[in-house]
Structures are given as C-alpha cells and as structure tokens.
Amino acid sequence: MxxxxxxxxxxxxxxxxxxxxxxxxxxxxxxxxxxxxxxxxxxxxxxxxxxxxxxxxxxxxxxxxxxxxxxxxxxxxxxxxxxxxxxxxxxxxxxxxxxxxxxxVTTAYQFLGLHLHGASVTAALVDLDGRVVWEDDAALGTDSPEELVELAGRMLREVSEAFRVAAVTICGPLARVGLDSAAARIRAIDDSLRDRFEVEWGLPLWVDDDVIALTAFEQWPRLGEGQDSMVLISVGEEIGFGLVTHLAIMRGARRAAGRFDHIPVVADGPECPLGHRGCLWSVCSTTAVLHAVPGAGSLSEIAERADSGDPLCAAVLERAATGLGTAAGHLVNLLDPHKLVLTGESHTVLRNRQSAFDSALAITRLGGGEIEIDLQEFDFVEWARAAAALGLYRCLAPEPF
The missing domain is CATH 1.10.10.10 (Winged helix-like DNA-binding domain superfamily/Winged helix DNA-binding domain)
Incomplete structure (x- = not known):
C-alpha cells in the first residue's frame, strides 16, 4: 500500500x-x-x-x-x-x-502508532484531535523484535520530514492468551530496546496491548457526560476485552485483566485449542467461525453466504452472535457499565443478527437499566490510530496509563 x-x-x-x-x-x-x-x-x-x-x-x-x-x-x-x-x-x-x-492548535504535534498483527504492521500518525494524517503498512521478514523497532525508527524518520512527532507507540496482542504470532514478537521488545530507541531518536517508545490502546481511545475522553464506566469487546482472530471503571482502565495486578474470551457461552459448542468446549473463542472468534465453514475464505464471505440463505453459514453466525451477547451480559452483570462498545469484526458477526445478540444479552443480564451500546465498523488502520492515540494520551496525562 x-x-x-x-x-x-x-x-x-x-x-x-x-x-x-x-x-x-x-x-x-x-x-x-x-x-x-x-x-x-x-x-x-x-x-x-x-x-x-x-x-x-x-x-x-x-x-x-x-x-x-x-x-x-x-x-x-x-x-x-x-x-x-x-x-x-x-x-x-x-x-x-x-x-x-x-x-x-491540534496540528502542533503528531503521534506515531504501529499495530502488529501476525507478521504485518499497520502504522498511523494522528494529530492532537486523533485525526489520522498519515498511514502506511509493512511486512516483517523475521521474528526479531529488533526489526520491528528499526521499522518504527524508519517510519519516524519519514513522517518527521513533514510533521512534528512527539512519541511512538507499538501495540499488539501483548496481554492475551492465544495463537497470534505477533504476541511473542511484541513481548520481546524489552527495556534495552526501548532505551536504545530513545537514545537514538530522542523520543519515548511505548509498547502496550492493542486492546488497552483501543479502550483508552474509546474511553478517554470520548465517554459521554456523566459516564465513567465501559466494557469494550473486540472480535477478531482472538477476542479482546477492555474494562473501565471510575474513568480508569482496569489492568490487573499483572497487567492482564480482561482475559474473558474462554468463558463458556454455548452448552454444546465446539472445542477451542485450549480444550474448552463452547467457550466464547470457540464460537465467536474469526478463526473459529472460519473453521466451522469448510472452504470459507473470510468472515465477510460467510456473512454474505448467510444473507443469501446458506443454512450452515447462518447457523454459525447465529451461534456467534448468541455467544457474544451471552458474554456481554456476564460482563455487564459484573461491572454494570454505562457503555458497551462492540468493535473489531463484531459488526460483521451481528449483521442481520442483532436480535440474537440482544436476546442473549437480555437473558443473561440480571436486571439493571438501559445501557448504551456502540457497534462500530473497524479496520487495521483504526488499530494503528488507537496505538498512536495511546501515545497522545500518555503525553497529555501519564498517570492513568
């Protein structure tokens, strides 16, 4: 690109x-x-x-x-x-x-974010208003974390010719348990690599979980007036969760809060690679949905076939929507948030199946009033945008992060 x-x-x-x-x-x-x-x-x-x-x-x-x-x-x-x-x-x-x-003056500084998914990197530069002013993507040739950090430096050099850049952030599946090959690579970016980058470029290099970045982007400062809590669910090859209470992101004692993707949601569902039967990952992750429809090339293809009357595709997505609603209901019971954000491939799973999600959510919820539900379309540039915005927010107010 x-x-x-x-x-x-x-x-x-x-x-x-x-x-x-x-x-x-x-x-x-x-x-x-x-x-x-x-x-x-x-x-x-x-x-x-x-x-x-x-x-x-x-x-x-x-x-x-x-x-x-x-x-x-x-x-x-x-x-x-x-x-x-x-x-x-x-x-x-x-x-x-x-x-x-x-x-x-929202053009005063810009912030560079890189999102790692598999061996691919999507990058975005945002201004102080969170607007994307530059984007790019690249493929990594090795599993070396040094290659990823060097790529960040090259991109920084390029964008600094036209923009004033204040920070660089790399995000990926840092806190999740799963199969994404990016997890090991991003976890290998240690203090020495970050220190070396800062000495060479004079800027901080932050490394964090991509769902944390996305949660920060959705929560701060975008929660509505009077809202102070939120649950974010991102559907993809893995399923990530962002939890916000009292305007603070819940990170946990080991910075691994939000591992909720293997909660049981379907009594007779398939088995996931970790041995859980009927868990959310096994029915709702894009990996599991594709596995359930032999020969399917993408989630969008399955959704189109379901809309055209394919009974297998329709049943698989109906189960995914029901599982997502059940998991959301459990989280709403646990945290009682003001807002529920569904992102990643949630919009594809729920296309023409919103009623299955709503029904499962209502059945699982134990009382409570109305909750704002925000269903978003999403792509990899948005992940990179969230990574860049995390750098912006850490500059504006380091304490919450």
Whole structure:
C-alpha cells in the first residue's frame, strides 16, 4: 500500500518547559520533538480546551477552580507557546452572553502508532484531535523484535520530514492468551530496546496491548457526560476485552485483566485449542467461525453466504452472535457499565443478527437499566490510530496509563 496522508500552580516552576517556538504551530512545524513538560494545572487547562473543541476562559477557570489572574497567566503561556489560539465568539448557556473562545492548535504535534498483527504492521500518525494524517503498512521478514523497532525508527524518520512527532507507540496482542504470532514478537521488545530507541531518536517508545490502546481511545475522553464506566469487546482472530471503571482502565495486578474470551457461552459448542468446549473463542472468534465453514475464505464471505440463505453459514453466525451477547451480559452483570462498545469484526458477526445478540444479552443480564451500546465498523488502520492515540494520551496525562 503506498504511503499517503489521510485527509493547581507551583511558584517558581515554569508552566511550559521546552515549548514550541512562538507562532510555529500555525505553520505545522516538522521534526522530532518531545512533548513539552507542563505544570499539571497548565496541562489540565490545555486538555479541557482540546477535549471540548474550544472553551472561553471563564469556563476553563470554573471547571478547574482557578482565579482569573492564575488562568490569565496559564492561557498566556499556552498561547505564546503555540498551543492555544483565540477564535470566534459563541453564545454560552452559563452566562447568556457571547464569549471569546480559545481553541487548541491540534496540528502542533503528531503521534506515531504501529499495530502488529501476525507478521504485518499497520502504522498511523494522528494529530492532537486523533485525526489520522498519515498511514502506511509493512511486512516483517523475521521474528526479531529488533526489526520491528528499526521499522518504527524508519517510519519516524519519514513522517518527521513533514510533521512534528512527539512519541511512538507499538501495540499488539501483548496481554492475551492465544495463537497470534505477533504476541511473542511484541513481548520481546524489552527495556534495552526501548532505551536504545530513545537514545537514538530522542523520543519515548511505548509498547502496550492493542486492546488497552483501543479502550483508552474509546474511553478517554470520548465517554459521554456523566459516564465513567465501559466494557469494550473486540472480535477478531482472538477476542479482546477492555474494562473501565471510575474513568480508569482496569489492568490487573499483572497487567492482564480482561482475559474473558474462554468463558463458556454455548452448552454444546465446539472445542477451542485450549480444550474448552463452547467457550466464547470457540464460537465467536474469526478463526473459529472460519473453521466451522469448510472452504470459507473470510468472515465477510460467510456473512454474505448467510444473507443469501446458506443454512450452515447462518447457523454459525447465529451461534456467534448468541455467544457474544451471552458474554456481554456476564460482563455487564459484573461491572454494570454505562457503555458497551462492540468493535473489531463484531459488526460483521451481528449483521442481520442483532436480535440474537440482544436476546442473549437480555437473558443473561440480571436486571439493571438501559445501557448504551456502540457497534462500530473497524479496520487495521483504526488499530494503528488507537496505538498512536495511546501515545497522545500518555503525553497529555501519564498517570492513568
């Protein structure tokens, strides 16, 4: 595939360290530059403006509990550093009067993400608004983790000719138990390799689980107002889970929370490679679905055949949708989340079979009110986008990750 662009304060401590040159953001500076160190309150003010799509100074002060004098100093520093710009006036319900808006300069920095699946790598570069501005893919020739890290360096060099890059993140099936050959390769990227990358390029290299990255991308800051919990289920060759409570991703004592793909969901289902009969993986993973339909080349083909009246394909996908709904119901019982996100190949499994999912979810759930369900279409660029966004979020607020 050809590379292409896609469409509170401490006295004496500077608010922004190693900031951008004044006025540079508007011209979309290029190169390799770490995200500047900001005072926590300054960073919080910028984050509020960024996530809100623009805010007046009065609302920033109200949300953060800042005095007018303190806020004036913070926003001045951010404007001089090229992170904020004034633009337009909007009617605000809080005051009833038009207010001068501050907007984040979303082109100020970009973040590179690589997603590893099998021996293939998909890469994406996102801006501060999470928009993909460049993407690429590549194939690895060996199982060496050094090759993957070197590929990240080459991609970084390329994109830095046109963009200012602040961090690099590599994601893959780090925490899941399964058959993806990418798991061993990504787990082999140790501290010495990351340190070597940082010395050579001057940027952090973060390595994390791809479902954690996707969960962060969906959860922070995209949960709706008043929501603080979420369950994410990603259907693919393996099935991944992201769990969020109190706006924090649950990672577990060994950073392996969310291994839920082998929970029994069908009494008379097939056996998975780990010896579980009727588990979610055995009926809903794309690997298992393809195995259940001899000669099928893809999940999309099976879905098309099911829609055309093929009884085997229809039965296999009906079972997958039912299993997915059952697993989702158990997770909803366990965590009582505000939101349920179904991603990966979930949309293909549930195409024309949403009722089977809904029925299994309702049967399994033990009471509770309405839950928001977000069913998404997805591709490998979205995985890379989530990896890049994880780097962005770690720069904006390292603590949750």
């Amino acid at each position: 050809p590379r292409r662009p896609a469409g509170p304060g401490a006295r004496g401590r500077p608010a922004i360290v190693a900031a951008m040159n004044q006025g540079g953001a508007a011209a979309r500076p290029n190169g390799i530059a770490r995200w500047p160190e900001m005072h926590p309150t300054t960073q919080a003010a910028f984050n509020r403006v960024l996530w809100s799509g623009g805010l007046p100074r009065t609302e920033i002060a109200r949300k953060l509990g800042l005095s007018r004098t303190r806020l004036t100093a913070i926003t001045r520093d951010l404007e001089e550093a090229g992170f904020l710009v004034e633009g337009g006036r909007e009617q605000r319900s809080t005051t009833g009067r038009p207010a001068e808006m501050l907007h984040a």
